[in-house]
Every structure is written in structure tokens, then in C-alpha cells.
Amino acid sequence: MSDDVDVTNITQQFSGEPGALLPMLHAIQSAYGYIPEASVAQIARALNLSRAEVHGVISFYHDFRTEQAGRHIVQICRAEACQSMGSRQLEAHAKESLGIEFGQTTADGEITLEPVYCLGNCACSPSMRIGDQVYARVDNTRFDQLIAQLDETGITQ
Amino acid sequence: MSLRLFVPQDTTSCASGADAIAQALQQEAATRGLDIELIRNGSRGIFWLEPLLEVEQKNRRLAFGPVLTKDVPGILDALAADATTHPLCQGLTEDIPWLKSQQRLTFARAGIGDPLCLNNYRALDGFKGLEKALQMSGQAIVGEVKNSGLRGRGGAAFPAGIKWQTVLDTPSGQKYVVCNADEGDSGTFADRLLMEADPYQLIEGMIIAGLATGATQGYIYLRSEYPKAYAMLNAAIERATANGYLGQAVSGSDRAFELEVHLGAGAYICGEETSLLDSLEGKRGMVRAKPPLPAVEGLFGQPTVVNNVLTLAAVSTILAQGADDYQGYGMDRSRGTLPVQLAGNVKRGGLIELAFGTTLRQVVEEYGNGSYSGRPVRAIQVGGPLGAYLPESQWDIPLDYESFTAAKAMLGHGGIVVFDDTVNMGAQARFAMEFCAVESCGKCTPCRIGSVRGVEVIDRVLSNKDESDKDRDNNLILLRELCDTMEFGSLCAMGGMVPFPVRSALDHFPEDFRQ
Numbered sequence: 001m002s003d004d005v006d007v008t009n010i011t012q013q014f015s016g017e018p019g020a021l022l023p024m025l026h027a028i029q030s031a032y033g034y035i036p037e038a039s040v041a042q043i044a045r046a047l048n049l050s051r052a053e054v055h056g057v058i059s060f061y062h063d064f065r066t067e068q069a070g071r072h073i074v075q076i077c078r079a080e081a082c083q084s085m086g087s088r089q090l091e092a093h094a095k096e097s098l099g100i101e102f103g104q105t106t107a108d109g110e111i112t113l114e115p116v117y118c119l120g121n122c123a124c125s126p127s128m129r130i131g132d133q134v135y136a137r138v139d140n141t142r143f144d145q146l147i148a149q150l151d152e153t154g155i156t157q
Numbered sequence: 158m159s160l161r162l163f164v165p166q167d168t169t170s171c172a173s174g175a176d177a178i179a180q181a182l183q184q185e186a187a188t189r190g191l192d193i194e195l196i197r198n199g200s201r202g203i204f205w206l207e208p209l210l211e212v213e214q215k216n217r218r219l220a221f222g223p224v225l226t227k228d229v230p231g232i233l234d235a236l237a238a239d240a241t242t243h244p245l246c247q248g249l250t251e252d253i254p255w256l257k258s259q260q261r262l263t264f265a266r267a268g269i270g271d272p273l274c275l276n277n278y279r280a281l282d283g284f285k286g287l288e289k290a291l292q293m294s295g296q297a298i299v300g301e302v303k304n305s306g307l308r309g310r311g312g313a314a315f316p317a318g319i320k321w322q323t324v325l326d327t328p329s330g331q332k333y334v335v336c337n338a339d340e341g342d343s344g345t346f347a348d349r350l351l352m353e354a355d356p357y358q359l360i361e362g363m364i365i366a367g368l369a370t371g372a373t374q375g376y377i378y379l380r381s382e383y384p385k386a387y388a389m390l391n392a393a394i395e396r397a398t399a400n401g402y403l404g405q406a407v408s409g410s411d412r413a414f415e416l417e418v419h420l421g422a423g424a425y426i427c428g429e430e431t432s433l434l435d436s437l438e439g440k441r442g443m444v445r446a447k448p449p450l451p452a453v454e455g456l457f458g459q460p461t462v463v464n465n466v467l468t469l470a471a472v473s474t475i476l477a478q479g480a481d482d483y484q485g486y487g488m489d490r491s492r493g494t495l496p497v498q499l500a501g502n503v504k505r506g507g508l509i510e511l512a513f514g515t516t517l518r519q520v521v522e523e524y525g526n527g528s529y530s531g532r533p534v535r536a537i538q539v540g541g542p543l544g545a546y547l548p549e550s551q552w553d554i555p556l557d558y559e560s561f562t563a564a565k566a567m568l569g570h571g572g573i574v575v576f577d578d579t580v581n582m583g584a585q586a587r588f589a590m591e592f593c594a595v596e597s598c599g600k601c602t603p604c605r606i607g608s609v610r611g612v613e614v615i616d617r618v619l620s621n622k623d624e625s626d627k628d629r630d631n632n633l634i635l636l637r638e639l640c641d642t643m644e645f646g647s648l649c650a651m652g653g654m655v656p657f658p659v660r661s662a663l664d665h666f667p668e669d670f671r672q
């Protein structure tokens with residue numbers, strides 16, 4: 001499959017710009033859901049970097065994944081304001097009810113669970129994010145509802 | 158005439174259900190044949206009342222909140238009679254004491270209108286600072302910023318005017334203005350709110366920084382955790398460019414300023430300015446040794462202004478209203494206003510902009526109205542994950558940079574996180590070390606390895622299984638030694654300040670390490 005990966009469109013779009021690597025990686029991840037191994041050599045060539053340098057950047061940043069993720073990325077805030085409102089307990093509930101740890105994907109390929117350190121919603125904690133939508137005051141019940149809605153409709157509202 | 162309604166569109170409002178309220182209002186109005194104009198304004202930051210619905214009546218705005226979808230028909234009914242009797246009615250927005258008692262300079266416009274409407278921005282004194290700056294020399298602008306007493310709002314509180322002077326005085330064919338919008342501290346959201354509710358103010362401040370120092374290219378380095386701010390900034394830059402505020406001829410002058418947003422990728426350390434610059438250059442976000450200062454050798458080796466969102470935004474107010482006016486607020490060497498972010502276990506959290514000098518207790522008790530849970534407040538963390546936890550005996554400290562430093566604490570970016578008496582301070586100290594281990598850039602050993610060791614030692618103390626009191630005491634001594642090594646052997650404040658929350662937990666809440 002990875003033989004099919006061709007990111008030339010994306011590399012061409014950015015390669016003339018200063019500081020192109022991060023925007024390029026973001027664009028590739030939003031197109032593929034992760035950074036396919038086969039794209040690394042293409043990126044390296046476009047930016048005149050070694051493959052090791054590109055790998056070094058990918059591994060430095062928490063955002064970049066090197067494996068396919070679930071259909072939905074569910075992030076639970078682990079930072080202090082959310083802790084003060086019970087996020088440790090929410091985190092435990094999320095892991096138990098989905099049967100996965102942070103960084104893992106449910107067996108049906110639906111949900112990848114990730115930690116996040118602050119979503120800027122700290123006055124209405126605990127917070128979580130699904131796709132680009134942030135949710136406030138998430139307790140166990142609300143978490144279960146949001147996940148159930150995902151299962152039914154496949155949308156993140 | 159149609160009925161004008163306002164429902165905010167910022168992250169917290171939407172996280173609390175504002176989109177559903179907007180939808181319900183449209184549907185209900187259609188069913189009733191009611192002619193409405195629904196404006197998605199930015200939030201005022203009164204987050205405990207979000208979603209806040211405002212209704213315009215006789216040029217004033219009546220507020221309702223927090224509104225649930227099921228409340229919508231009832232509110233529309235109430236509007237036909239005396240709406241002030243509705244249980245969710247908060248009276249006129251401008252009279253809500255929580256808002257009215259603030260000193261809003263930077264957040265004066267937030268929440269009033271559509272954040273992207275240029276007419277609205279201009280009607281509310283927007284671009285006045287830019288107009289003045291265009292008539293001034295670079296040195297005169299820098300002088301004005303110096304006179305205002307403005308210090309960086311990102312945490313280190315360095316005088317903005319002095320930094321700008323260095324960039325102005327360093328000759329180069331290409332200079333840059335970089336806005337630090339990485340806002341990684343837990344308990345902070347002022348940068349986000351400003352970008353989502355009043356993005357042109359930041360753009361205006363950045364253009365002024367460019368005019369002052371001779372920089373023609375700006376970058377906003379925005380954390381990827383803020384998708385709404387990203388969309389808002391890009392839309393605002395597009396409109397500002399189309400209307401001639403950005404580009405080769407700023408407001409028809411012979412001065413150029415271009416602006417771009419770059420997304421971070423989930424690394425806390427990229428909020429540190431030199432790590433940020435490396436990241437912006439497309440590299441791993443490794444902290445650089447200083448000197449050289451970014452003001453001399455910054456982005457791509459060129460002289461660069463790096464300032465926080467709030468610092469740059471404040472500049473537009475300073476230019477518009479004058480340095481004297483701005484520095485008339487505050488206490489001692491902390492001039493102007495601090496946008497305090499009240500968060501965590503608190504009833505009335507949100508954005509509270511106040512002149513420096515108010516006490517922590519006033520903020521938490523008078524604005525916060527106590528804990529959300531109703532239990533006693535036990536600890537307050539100020540200044541993000543590298544800030545100290547303060548016990549009640551320290552709550553009368555005024556919000557002022559020097560007063561906090563004297564108390565072995567840090568005001569930082571102004572985030573205040575409240576914890577009730579269920580908090581386990583051992584667990585909080587452990588988290589401080591864990592966070593440092595996760596987010597360290599890895600350049601120095603005390604930070605990279607010390608934080609991992611810190612977690613292990615705290616775990617041994619807290620688990621307390623087969624340990625004697627003596628073992629535990631030895632481990633606590635070891636933890637303090639580790640804190641000293643980190644404080645004095647780290648290149649930047651990540652490893653250098655993580656000892657602050659840890660020591661504050663040990664000093665003020667020792668019982669939590671002896672259970």
C-alpha cells in the first residue's frame with residue numbers, strides 16, 4: 001500500500017517557502033491521517049534534508065503519527081485545571097470503557113484515544129476534543145453520550 | 158425591524174453548546190415567523206454564563222445565561238412581555254458586576270460584535286493606534302512602548318520597549334515579528350480569546366511592531382490545540398489584506414508588512430521563544446543557548462521581535478490612547494492591566510482584566526465566588542505548570558510580578574487554577590515532574606533525566622509500602638536535592654522552574670507526603 005503514497009502535490013505546494021517542513025507534515029497528516037513511511041524520502045528530497053533529519057522532526061512533535069489512527073481522534077485533557085475538576089477520574093473511565101490506553105485505537109478502528117495538555121477551555125473543565133470540536137464539563141455520562149453519538153452517526157456533533 | 162440576537166462563537170461557548178443555541182433560535186424564529194438577525198459575536202470571556210444569549214433592545218443588550226436549548230422558546234416568549242423577569246435574565250450585559258468592575262483595555266472589544274467585521278472593529282476605535290504609528294518614526298514608536306512600562310505578558314515579563322529597541326538598532330536587510338501564540342500553560346486562555354474574539358487587534362499590534370523596528374514579515378506561531386483560533390486568524394488576515402492593512406503598502410503608505418500563521422505540533426516547549434524559532438524554521442523545537450538574543454539573531458538568524466499575543470495586542474491600545482494612559486494603571490513596576498484567567502474548580506471562571514495590584518483572594522473570592530464543588534478551596538496554582546501552588550496564607554499577595562517572585566511564585570501568563578480540599582498535593586507534585594519528563598526538549602540532563610527521577614522518587618514516597626519513616630525522609634531529601642540540581646543546571650525555565658510547584662507542595666502541604 002505504501003508504494004502508492006505520492007506526496008509530490010503537497011511537497012511542491014510548500015517546498016519554496018521558508019520553514020516548510022512543519023506545514024508540509026501537517027498537510028500530509030491531514031490527507032492520510034498519519035505520516036506514511038514512504039513519504040519521508042519524498043519530503044527529504046524536496047527539502048534537501050536527510051531522511052534521518054525528517055524522522056527526527058516527526059518524532060519530536062506529539063502531533064505527528066506514523067501509524068494509521070482511528071476514524072475519530074478523542075483527546076482528553078490531562079492538565080491541571082481539568083485535574084481540579086476530576087479529569088483523572090474521567091481519563092480512567094475513558095480508558096476502561098473503550099478498553100484502550102492512551103495512544104491506542106479500538107479494535108474496530110473507530111477511536112484513537114490521546115492525551116492533550118490544555119485545550120484553552122480551562123474555565124469550564126474537564127475538557128475533551130473530538131476532531132476539531134471541544135467539549136466542556138465532561139463527566140462520565142457526557143463522555144458515554146458523546147461516544148455513543150459517534151458510533152451511531154459517525155459525526156462528531 | 159428585525160430582532161438582533163448575539164450568540165458567541167469562541168471555543169468555550171461552543172464547547173458549552175452555543176452552536177445548538179444558535180440553531181434552536183433560527184428554527185424557533187422561523188416557526189414563529191419572527192424576523193431575527195443572529196450575530197455570532199466573540200465571547201466576552203464571562204464563561205460561567207456561556208452560552209450567553211444577548212438581545213438588543215433600545216440600543217442596549219439584555220443578557221441571558223447560561224442558556225440550554227430547551228430554554229430558547231421560553232426566552233422568546235419572555236421577550237414579548239417583561240423579559241427581565243425570566244430566571245436566566247442577567248439584566249443589561251454592561252451592568253453585570255463581574256464585567257462592569259473590570260478594567261478592560263485589551264479585552265474592551267471582545268464579545269461586542271462579529272470578530273471579523275472590519276466596520277465593527279473601526280467603529281470601536283480599531284486601527285487608531287496604527288494610524289498614529291504611521292505618522293511616527295520607528296524610534297518614536299519604540300519610545301512610546303518604553304514609556305508605557307509594558308512588560309511581556311508571556312511569562313518572563315521583560316520590558317517590551319527595550320526588546321524592540323534592540324531589534325530597531327540591529328541593522329539587517331530582513332527583520333521579523335513573531336507572535337508567540339503557543340499558550341501552553343494550563344489555566345490560560347486569554348491569547349485564545351483575543352484571537353477568537355478580536356483578531357484584528359493582534360494584527361494591528363504586529364503591524365505596529367513592524368513599523369517600529371523595520372520588520373516587514375510577521376509570523377503567528379499558533380498551537381495546534383486551537384483550531385477555531387486558526388480559522389479565525391486566517392480569515393482575519395485575508396480580510397485585512399484585501400482591505401489594504403496588510404501587504405506591500407500598509408494603509409496606502411510606503412511601508413510593507415506581510416503576515417502568516419504557522420501551526421505548532423503539540424510540543425509545550427515550543428512556547429519557549431528560541432525553541433519556537435527553531436520550530437518555525439522547520440526543525441525540532443530545541444532550546445537555543447542565549448546569547449545571541451533573538452532580537453539580534455532570531456528567525457533564520459535575523460533580528461526578530463518575539464512577543465506574546467497579549468503584549469502585541471496591548472501595543473495597539475498604547476499607541477491609540479497614549480503611553481501615559483496605559484501606565485496610569487497598575488502598581489510599582491507592573492504597569493497597565495493583566496488579563497487574569499480564572500479557571501479550574503471555581504464557580505465563576507473566565508477572563509478578568511484588572512490593573513495589576515488586586516490580590517489573589519479578591520479574584521478568587523469576589524469574582525470566582527468560591528469553588529465549583531462548594532467545598533473549601535485548598536490550593537491555588539498561579540502561572541501554569543511551572544508556577545507554585547499557593548496555600549491560603551499566601552492569597553493576599555497582590556497580582557504584581559515582583560510580589561510573586563518574592564513569594565517564590567510566578568505570575569507568568571496570568572492563569573489561576575483553583576483546587577478544592579480533595580486535591581492530593583503529592584499527586585500534583587508528581588504531575589509537575591511527569592509533565593516536565595513528557596515535554597522536555599531533551600537538551601540538558603538535569604531536565605531530561607531529573608524529571609524522570611523526580612517521578613520515581615515521588616512515587617516511592619507516596620506508595621510508602623515497605624518503607625520506614627527514615628526511608629521516606631531520605632527520599633524527600635533526595636527530591637529537594639533533585640529540585641536544586643534542576644533549578645541550577647537547566648538551560649531554560651522548563652527544567653529550571655518545575656521545582657517551584659514541587660517545592661511549594663512540599664513546603665506548604667507536607668501532610669500530603671506523609672499519608
Ligand SMILES: Cc1cc2nc3c(=O)[nH]c(=O)nc-3n(C[C@H](O)[C@H](O)[C@H](O)COP(=O)(O)O)c2cc1C
Pocket residue numbers: 308309310311312313314315317337338339340341342425426427428429430431463464465466468469649650651
Ligand atoms: C517552557 C516555556 C514555555 C513558554 N511558553 C510560552 C507560551 O506558551 N507563550 C508565550 O507567550 N511565552 C511562553 N514562554 C516565554 C517565552 O520564552 C518568551 O519569554 C516570550 O515569548 C516573550 O514574549 P513577551 O515578552 O511578550 O512575553 C515560555 C517559556 C518557557 C521557558
Ligand code: SF4
Pocket residue numbers: 426444596597598599600601602604605647648649650651652653
Ligand atoms: S531545561 Fe529542559 S526544556 Fe529547557 S533546554 Fe534544558 S532540556 Fe530543554
Ligand code: FES
Pocket residue numbers: 077078079080081082083117118119120121122125126127343344345
Ligand atoms: S487544563 Fe484542560 S482545558 Fe486547560
